[in-house]
Amino acid sequence: MTESALNLGDIVNLDDYPISDRSNRVRQTLIDRCRADLETSLCCVIPNFIQPSALEAMAAEAIGLEKGAYHNNSLRNCYLHRAQDASLPADHPRNLQDRSSVRMIAYDQIPPASPLKVFYHADAVRELVADIVAQGELFDNEDPYQPANYVCYRDGDESSWHFDADNSFTMTLMVQPAEDGGDFEMSPNTRSNDDQNYQHVGQVLRGERADTVRSIGREPGALCIFRGCNALHRVSPVHGNTLRIMGVFVYEFSPGLVGDPEVNATIYGARTQ
Numbered sequence: 001m002t003e004s005a006l007n008l009g010d011i012v013n014l015d016d017y018p019i020s021d022r023s024n025r026v027r028q029t030l031i032d033r034c035r036a037d038l039e040t041s042l043c044c045v046i047p048n049f050i051q052p053s054a055l056e057a058m059a060a061e062a063i064g065l066e067k068g069a070y071h072n073n074s075l076r077n078c079y080l081h082r083a084q085d086a087s088l089p090a091d092h093p094r095n096l097q098d099r100s101s102v103r104m105i106a107y108d109q110i111p112p113a114s115p116l117k118v119f120y121h122a123d124a125v126r127e128l129v130a131d132i133v134a135q136g137e138l139f140d141n142e143d144p145y146q147p148a149n150y151v152c153y154r155d156g157d158e159s160s161w162h163f164d165a166d167n168s169f170t171m172t173l174m175v176q177p178a179e180d181g182g183d184f185e186m187s188p189n190t191r192s193n194d195d196q197n198y199q200h201v202g203q204v205l206r207g208e209r210a211d212t213v214r215s216i217g218r219e220p221g222a223l224c225i226f227r228g229c230n231a232l233h234r235v236s237p238v239h240g241n242t243l244r245i246m247g248v249f250v251y252e253f254s255p256g257l258v259g260d261p262e263v264n265a266t267i268y269g270a271r272t273q
């Protein structure tokens with residue numbers, strides 16, 4: 001603890017979102033609304049969740065750390081794989097490669113007293129998210145790199161169409177939007193747990209199903225929870241000199257989980273110490 005240790009109220013807008021009190025009716029109304037949105041559109045957004053002063057501190061922190069970020073720049077398919085499959089046609093979704101270029105600031109690079117970490121580790125935040133995703137208790141991820149990250153996009157960076165791997169939900173915080181571009185776009189229900197729906201996936205990838213794609217607008221301070229494993233999503237190319245900064249958080253359904261070191265090295269770069 002430092003002398004300037006942050007409390008939850010320094011970070012979360014507790015006036016609008018009294019999340020520390022589990023019996024509060026405003027909290028329950030928020031949970032009900034988010035659950036309904038997740039059910040219908042695989043995504044929910046909580047606007048103005050973060051205090052402006054905490055957002056400023058997060059943005060300044062990420063900008064300061066960004067020169068040490070790992071530039072993850074690759075061609076990949078929408079399943080996050082880099083290899084082609086010669087047994088499938090060239091235009092199969094598994095063989096359609098697209099570019100992704102983002103800058104990862106991993107958990108181990110962020111100071112312990114960071115507002116991003118205080119937010120992530122707060123019981124009231126974890127419990128709120130657990131109530132929204134409604135799949136039982138949540139636990140902090142215990143990987144050295146994964147639990148809470150800043151993901152930064154410079155001019156020209158983008159994240160092409162993809163499904164998120166493994167986790168049943170993804171949680172992001174808009175810290176600082178791009179000047180232009182950097183839109184978060186999603187085609188909900190592109191596949192299901194038991195149907196890969198390759199034909200539809202291919203159509204979205206080729207830009208033939210713009211009717212299914214929605215752009216999810218988020219102001220600074222908006223928390224977003226989405227089912228990225230079944231909804232194709234992307235971040236359109238960023239334009240301008242303002243760094244697009246997202247907080248990304250990983251909670252788990254069982255305690256003590258860590259990631260695969262080889263996968264981590266491809267996402268965060270190898271550590272040399």
Ligand SMILES: O=C(O)CCC(=O)C(=O)O
Binds near residue numbers: 159
């Ligand atoms: O930056 C975003 O808005 C979403 C990024 C994303 O695809 C993810 O975190 O899985």
Ligand SMILES: [Fe+2]
Binds near residue numbers: 162164170228233
């Ligand atoms: Fe994603």
